[in-house]
Amino acid sequence: MSDITEEPPAVRPAPPSGTIAATGNSLLTDEGASPVTDQALVKQTLHRYLQKHRAALLAKLDGLAERQARWPVTPTGTNVLGLVKHVAAVQSEYFGRVFDRPLPDPPAWLDSDDDRDMYATLDETMADIVAFHHASAAHADATIEALDLDARGVVPWWAPEHRDVTLHRVLVHMAYETARHAGHADIVREMLDGLAGDGDGNLAEKTPEEWIEWRERLVSIAEQAGLREAGL
Template identity: 55%
Template sequence: MIAAVKDLMHDYLRKAREAMLWKLDGLGEYDIRQPLTPTGTNLLGLVKHLSIVEAWYFGRTFDRPFPEELPWWDDDAEPNADAWVTADESRADIVDLYRRVWAHADATIEALPLEAPGVVPWWRKPDTTLHGILVHVIAETNRHAGHADILREQLDGAVGMSAGNSNLPSEDVGWWEAYRARVEEAARAAAV
């Protein structure tokens, strides 16, 4: 039973990871780096950020540090250094890093039981378990996948979990235009 729970959670994490990378497919360098919110949120920066998230939570938390230097998490790194990608960092560099972090995280997940203890020093209650970290990272990855979904829709209209799964009703452009108009009308009416 516990092994099945761990496998299910790991599967949810894997699907969220793949959704994050799909958000980059077919877009040019500018589009994946372009800040699309006032706080600079961008697609490739979200992937870079999630690399740090997994490297830390599945590495240092369980005294299984990710073997590569990731300067964005150093104490002297500039704020939000993990949330955007410099011109010198390529898409391939960031995607390959994310995949290497996955392999490291997957090894931790596979090696440890859900009850394995870990410590996250900056949490209010720093003592945790692999189960707690899996829940946290699944939530964080899906949260950022939601951000990525909205950013990608702004760029070219692509939405969903993968190229074949929009996770939306299958309607034509006219239906969506009418639907959006109804939502806008309701919002304006409520604001009066």
């Protein structure tokens, strides 16, 4: 998309999925109702945020054909299926190798350094990538359930002075990592066919026509700002 004036597809709000992705951040747990003194409750909160963002990311593949799922929307090649594959790979390492609980039967490409986690090859189907993501998530969940928040691990690819970590830190890191890439996938999907949001009520309620008017308003503001900057 090198031409910023190219018309985008019509906006289509994502429907509620019935999964944790559609429950909204405020409904994830009852933490906050009382002082947090229970590590199990803290772990539950972090885990459920991770699960929410996982579900949101995977939902961005719903309804896409193989070509659409792989289509690179940005100059750096960002694509929905690649984001799902990348998050699954990173998750398997942080909750696997870091705590000496390696993922059983990992794919051969997992140890490669040629960015094969950022896209699906022709030999891999969308179903293959989704299955790998599910396996990675199940393995991560088993690690989270088995260990305490203060369980120690080592991230060998981090700088030596920072590589000693706890499960607490890794949970925060992976919730952030997953949320970041779920956001990427949301925008990529919107550029592909207009599907936007997670169906959790956080997308403004507008008709397709109102979204067009909204974007035209922003385009007008941007153009006027550009003219002003140019002194015209």
